[in-house]
Amino acid sequence: MRRHWENCVTHFDDGVDQFIDDYFSQSSRCCVLVAGAGFDPRARRIAHQLSAAMGKRVHGLFIREDRGDPAIALQKLADDNEAQLKSIIADATVAHVQIFSADDRAPIGGHGVRSAIDGYGWPEGVTDIVLDMSALSTGVGFPLARLLLEYAEARPTVSLHLMVVSNPELDDRIVGEPSAQVQFVRGYSGPSGSYDALPVARIWLPQLGRGRVETLRKIRNTLDSVYKVCPVVPFPARNPRRADELLAEYQSQLLNEWEVDARDLIYVSERNPLDCYRTISTLKERYDRTVEDVFFPQIILSPFGSKVTAVGAMMAAIEHDLSVQYVETLRYEFDLIGMKESSPLPDLAVHVWLHGPVYGSYDVGSEKVAN
Structure with missing residues (x-):
């Protein structure tokens, strides 16, 4: 049981910015950011903040969800986001994940996520993984979270952070x-x-x-x-x-x-x-x-x-x-014009520290947590 999840470390809004500045600016930190590279305008915020705090110590694995027949306007937004993410993080890998099979249109995004993680060249000395769920769909983000949690829990020195830039109105x-x-x-x-x-x-x-x-x-x-x-x-x-x-x-x-x-x-x-x-x-x-x-x-x-x-x-x-x-x-479909005309409310940010040395000598499968 992961008893620490009942009251695990969390930050909100300005607290997320402060946490990134304080924690990830430490020279001992080496981070891999796993995030979406789609049309969602929230795709770049966490990458910007981590890059500002870490420079070349942050690496990126960006997931591009390919659905086969996107709207032209959304395709352009996704292309722009991908290009921006590559410019923000120098060591960036973009993995294209097919969401539907070309044969029978069956959903296969979860299989593509596994291939993306298995095929990624993990940098040496990684201390932290950040999963940014802001621009990931359920069929991709949920499998990613489970795979990355398994990866982190098998390595006692690696922390897994989950971050979300949320905007219900958007x-x-x-x-x-x-x-x-x-x-x-x-x-x-x-x-x-x-x-x-x-x-x-x-x-x-x-x-x-x-x-x-x-x-x-x-x-x-x-x-x-x-x-x-x-x-x-x-x-x-x-x-x-x-x-x-x-x-x-x-x-x-x-x-x-x-x-x-x-x-x-x-x-x-x-x-x-x-x-x-x-x-x-x-x-x-x-x-x-x-x-x-x-x-x-x-x-x-x-x-x-x-x-x-x-x-x-x-x-x-x-x-x-x-x-x-x-x-x-x-x-x-994304009503971008309507959103701009309605003076949208600011984004909300959340950080959840899912796993890491901060929780002591916790063992997966045990109800005991050593503080």
Whole structure:
């Protein structure tokens, strides 16, 4: 058990900037930044800050998600971001990951991520890995996190940091066209083995996001033996009415299709991923005790919307071996002009120190942490 995740080291907004300046400016630090190189305007912020603090001691592995038929404007934005990232970090490798198979259009992004990590030439003396989730999709970012965590946990001197530049208002303007296939995120299919011994009782935790009604309906239609649906909504949030607006958008599904009781709603902070992690962890532990020896308990996550909340769900999925079901995006549309005209709110930043010597002689799989 990773008990340190319950209260692991985190920083927010200006605190992230200060942490980068103080920690990564140390001459003993050698860092690999793993991040997205797509169209998202948040792709360059962490790279800028790390480069300013570390110079040539930071190396980059940038993931370019290729979906086959991008909008021309978004293709140009992605090309510009890639060129800028290469200029910011001198030792930069760009790995192109095909999200869909050319043969049958099946989602294969998770396989490409494994190949990108296995094929990367890791520099000598790496002390820190930073995974920047700001411009990575769920189908790529989640497998990356698990692979990098395994890499770091096998090396006691290496720290793994997770950073996110979040902007919920900007996320609302990025609209994706879902593919037809519902699937597990690679590495997040849940416990293996047979469920024959006990009947399965599933709890589905869909994270509500703007414009995702049909996507979540598609996921729900593939699930059977669902005991309860517990939607995850952001509260507290920067927009105090965000939860109400989402509940209004999903009203028909919540009341008529999923039969959600108001007491089943899960409220988690839009700013702190540990709030979502702790909430899901508590639900998992209580549900296991409640149905022990009667049902086989299974919790299925479907994270959409806020990247910060999705990170908390990802941590819970890794820690408790939970299933994550999603629908891959065929192509994106981004209302960049509307965003500029609406005077967007500033980005939010989060740093989570997932693993490293800072937590003492912690051993994976043990509940004991030596301080």
